[in-house]
Amino acid sequence: MTTLYQHTPVLRDEAVRQLVVSPAGVYVDATCGLGGHSEKICEQLGPQGRLFCFDLDPRALEIANARLIRFTNVHFIQNNFDKMKVELHAAGVRHIDGVLYDLGVSSMEIDAPERGFSFMQDGPLDMRMQHDGTTAADLVNTSSRESLEAIIREYGEERFSGRIARSIVETRPHTRTGSLADAVRRVVHGPHVNKSLARVFQALRIAVNHELESLKTSLDTAITLLNPGGRLVVIAYHSLEDRIVKHRIREAASDCICPPEAPVCVCGHRAEMKIINKKPLTPSDEEIAKNPRSRSARCRVAEKL
Ligand SMILES: C[S@@+](CC[C@H](N)C(=O)[O-])C[C@H]1O[C@@H](n2cnc3c(N)ncnc32)[C@H](O)[C@@H]1O
Numbered sequence: 001m002t003t004l005y006q007h008t009p010v011l012r013d014e015a016v017r018q019l020v021v022s023p024a025g026v027y028v029d030a031t032c033g034l035g036g037h038s039e040k041i042c043e044q045l046g047p048q049g050r051l052f053c054f055d056l057d058p059r060a061l062e063i064a065n066a067r068l069i070r071f072t073n074v075h076f077i078q079n080n081f082d083k084m085k086v087e088l089h090a091a092g093v094r095h096i097d098g099v100l101y102d103l104g105v106s107s108m109e110i111d112a113p114e115r116g117f118s119f120m121q122d123g124p125l126d127m128r129m130q131h132d133g134t135t136a137a138d139l140v141n142t143s144s145r146e147s148l149e150a151i152i153r154e155y156g157e158e159r160f161s162g163r164i165a166r167s168i169v170e171t172r173p174h175t176r177t178g179s180l181a182d183a184v185r186r187v188v189h190g191p192h193v194n195k196s197l198a199r200v201f202q203a204l205r206i207a208v209n210h211e212l213e214s215l216k217t218s219l220d221t222a223i224t225l226l227n228p229g230g231r232l233v234v235i236a237y238h239s240l241e242d243r244i245v246k247h248r249i250r251e252a253a254s255d256c257i258c259p260p261e262a263p264v265c266v267c268g269h270r271a272e273m274k275i276i277n278k279k280p281l282t283p284s285d286e287e288i289a290k291n292p293r294s295r296s297a298r299c300r301v302a303e304k305l
Contacts, residue, residue: 009036024048025097030081033106035064056129122178156203226304276301
């Protein structure tokens with residue numbers, strides 16, 4: 001039996017209010033997860049409206065499917081959101097009126113020890129959002145110390161990346177999250193150890209799932225797919241993702257993308273998006289009190305010209 005998760009997603013009402021510009025429109029939830037945002041989107045749609053829900057994780061889509069069973073205009077696609085264009089074309093859809101990204105992993109994924117996303121519980125060192133591909137164990141057991149250090153520094157923004165990478169290499173092979181966490185604890189002590197652990201696990205997760213590359217590809221595609229007036233709404237939880245989103249939206253909203261030192265414009269670029277909120281939307285104190293995991297959320301909204 002499929003469990004129905006009755007969680008409330010981050011910035012649900014605000015994100016969906018920004019997204020749905022027409023009840024008869026075609027929308028994409030690029031990160032359907034357990035279907036919380038999708039449910040709210042479906043409630044705003046009229047009989048003509050359609051929603052396409054993407055997720056890499058088949059288990060998440062199974063739960064979302066059960067949750068959204070009462071809506072007939074929803075289509076589930078188990079694939080990476082960087083394949084949005086090809087999947088939508090296959091469904092006969094050339095343009096969309098809005099796309100929502102709620103990036104990262106779901107609570108269900110983080111809280112399941114067997115998925116290996118969390119250092120809080122011991123489990124296999126997996127971290128894949130889908131069933132195939134390289135696991136975190138493959139990555140940490142076969143990468144050079146230098147590339148592990150680069151992953152932890154760049155994707156985790158962790159200042160002790162050098163000593164952590166050395167410790168991981170000295171104590172490998174690692175097949176369990178607990179063993180990887182112990183390798184970090186060998187060289188990071190004191191009150192900040194959990195922050196370092198969170199950063200190391202985040203870095204490996206990003207590398208295993210090629211998260212930043214997929215995001216960049218998908219944002220480019222989403223911008224081309226949007227109808228005039230269509231909305232791009234992105235909720236990010238860490239600065240690496242938020243920076244990518246901010247820069248891509250800024251570029252799309254700019255009439256010139258020449259380097260600042262260029263004396264005259266030669267790029268011929270023309271703005272194709274309008275920034276809706278200069279400052280990202282953030283959860284209220286009340287939402288953070290109810291759901292502490294929402295505290296780092298930043299939501300950016302842009303509209304196709
Ligand atoms: C934060 S959760 C989304 C939660 C969702 N908004 C809800 O209301 O339940 C992020 C989801 O995106 C999925 N995901 C992450 N990267 C993805 C990608 N590149 N393509 C498709 N799905 C992805 C994860 O598997 C996860 O289920």
